[in-house]
Amino acid sequence: MGMKNIAVEESHTQQLILKEVEKSPFVSKTQKKIYLKKGEDPLNAIDTKNYFYFVISGKLKIYQIDFKTSKELTLYMLSRGDMFDVVSLLDGNPNQYISEVLEDTELVSIPLEDVKQMILDDNTFRQLFYTYLAAKLKSMENLAVSLSFYDVYQRVLQLFTNFTYMQGNKPTLKIIDNLRHEDIASMVGTVRKVVNRSLQKLKKDGVIELSRKNIQIKNFQKLLDKLNV
Amino acid sequence: MGMKNIAVEESHTQQLILKEVEKSPFVSKTQKKIYLKKGEDPLNAIDTKNYFYFVISGKLKIYQIDFKTSKELTLYMLSRGDMFDVVSLLDGNPNQYISEVLEDTELVSIPLEDVKQMILDDNTFRQLFYTYLAAKLKSMENLAVSLSFYDVYQRVLQLFTNFTYMQGNKPTLKIIDNLRHEDIASMVGTVRKVVNRSLQKLKKDGVIELSRKNIQIKNFQKLLDKLNV
DNA sequence: GTTATTCTGCCTCCTAGGTAGCAACAAATA
């Protein structure tokens, strides 16, 4: 399924998006910076019915909760170069997500109408926006597929693979390297205690290194070998 | 989560899309009709790298297979008013789906570039297209969420609810009413034998009626009552 | 420095759902 390149490809698009946004005449006129503190509820600061947001830095978890079991599923883990909420932008309805600020976050807000105009006027931005949209739809399809086909252990392997980038020539885990196991669990659609089993197994096998709020790739090749096709 | 209205809303957008497509000057010039026979492999007739397709009638299952277990997951069940492939249109890469013609199907094909131009030029079509995109992204999010949170029985209930429309004032199952249990299973992310248990239970409880390749809603209120929030 | 809180690791139990296999029957085809 070529999952290995998805994260990398996204990241590339996202870098270009920020550059294009900076150049845009709209942004200089109507942009507003928003700063969110870790742990703060973004609901008060964010209005997806009227504004569109670009993530400059930080980390934002967009998820849903099953209130019966209090199990979570993370739909999007937003970081530098991400935008939201695309669904609200497209259909005009405010979203139903729950969000949590995992790290102090800096956003640029632009009125929805200006973004729509930008998509029409700016050919480069339009193509980048479309590519971003396609990536999000694909990533959601992949999430559904992996929830249906693979066990927790495989899903954890896939998660790590998707978030591993080359640092020089050393494969390094980004974005999800300093999460709580609780958040890892939410990203692969299970609960902490279960994801912990997989993490311990990978640690025992010398694939990763674990310490409090820190996961590192120790042997990326071994990780790839354990991936089911 | 307001799932009950999603299917209805989609259907409304899809009707309007077909009307708009018919009016379009592009369509009259460059459209081509394509007819697919039930069971035929669409791969030969369909070229998503260069063309975009509108479904006029019939039924097309877009899915993925886990070759290890031969379990399937249906990502999209396309019928009248649906379009594909939106991902290819957006990012220019050919898709990786597997498709199956469940009923004789009639398509209109339009070159990708013409559709892109149509999105730019035709305000009405653009908004419809965006709404459609948003609906697809949402439905994929819902699929992931329901796979993660709910058991097979609940997922079946949700599936039936999403595909129940008002026929006069009688709640009637559409599109998925004449599928094999195999296909129902693929839509809720499980296998036939497991989905069969849920179907038998619903039959026993007087919620649905079952016969070969036919499912009917017998008591819609009862169905809603069994839905978890 | 001390207390409180959050994070992590590891038990044990138990059920949903996946696997296997088969038989009855409907429907398509020869």
Added chain:
DNA sequence: TATTTGTTGCTACCTAGGAGGCAGAATAAC
């Protein structure tokens, strides 16, 4: 009409993973 193929229903088994509970360690708050 006879034969083959596709669809459905049901049994019995077994394992992945969710639930509950708890203790130790790291960090944050006071």
